[in-house]
Amino acid sequence: MKPFKFKQFTIHQDRCAMKIGTDGVLLGAWVPIESSINSILDVGTGTGVIALMAAQRSNAETIDALEIDADAYEQAVENFEASPWGDRLFCYHASFQEFFQEIDDQYDLLISNPPFYTSDYKTENRQRDLARFQDALPFEHLFIGASRLLSDQGKLAIILPFKEEENVIEIGKQVQLFPQKITRVRGNATSAIKRSMILFGFNHSECELDELVIENNRHQYTDAYSNLTKDFYLKM
Template sequence: MKVGTDGVLLGAWATLKNNPFSVLDIGAGTGILSLMLAQRSHAEIIDALEIDELAYEQCVDNFEQSPWDDRLFCYHASLEEFADEIEDKYDLIVCNPPFFVEDYKTKNEQRDMARFQDAMPFDHLIDSVAKLLSQSGIFSVIIPFKEESLFIEIASNFNLFPNNILHVKGSPTAKIKRSLIEFSFGESDLKKEALIIETSRHLYTEDYIKLTKDFYLKMKDN
């Protein structure tokens, strides 16, 4: 699976202000989020969770070949299993969940698993996060903008409240496509920001370059 913009955005944006000792990447895919957070932070434990066997194997291989392999570990299990069995709490949890809920599906079961929300319903995700997150921990997620209100409403049922929201648009004239949301236990003042990715095709905005340039080989300042 190719590295998507969503994963790069979340990996670059997720806050490290609480200097996390332990990080959990839910639905890690090939491990891009975990690798980005290993590059950005001094977290001593970075655990990844991936249920798809092929993605899990690729994730393990990517971890082993990285400079941070001593801090990275991938579990091959479902989120529900993991949340029920693991007693540890994490200071930072990140997730780029499957969320395409349209009625059509392809014939590629693996791609469907990665793309459709029924592989990881929001309420199951948030329930597990609430079990696994430390009391002062932070949960960062990227979802479609159209799902933002529902996601925040479900999270509030588990005493998780938004602190920071980034609305992402592909271009200046496009509609808001993604919401990056940071949650924690307990309410606080909500900070909202906006990010535009491109001014035109392949011409990236200064804000996007500033956020992501450390992770692209060819990304340079204008």
């Protein structure tokens, strides 16, 4: 499998169950990263793509990542070390559940492209299942962990299927994390909403809501999508 080349870094992904996909790149490009953010955690990093995008986009001194799968963990470490920001990137080989119970550090931003396929989709490939399925990281665990790990002004950014949006907002409320920005994603102008990207924080403020359409026609990207991803994709 050929490496995936971005403008400022390259991702090797032959040992990762979950390859580079639109979801991860969308979230990595979309997540608001203010200049005050000094520490970032990418939960379930896979290839490391979101952590690398955060490093390219920010001056955060600490960019940590977490990966439970041994092969993906090793590959993320190699991708980090080969990048221009190796001195700011660090990957832990652990589950999120273990991590948030043992770590005292706090982060200004948590980002997660979580595994969100429910158990009806189980395949024969256990590694891929682990990367994809909710039983690897239930949403409840993500929010409980986030509520412990985030600094007072900290934020949690996730991407998930649109049908899970209401459910996840309810889970967030239980730990005092409220939606502050929601971008709903359509493949094209006439297709159904497929994904929701949500930024949560502890402040119960007015939620900013918008939509992003990826394509006008097949392989003809909208200006909005091109502008969002042009700093990363070679052909944008």
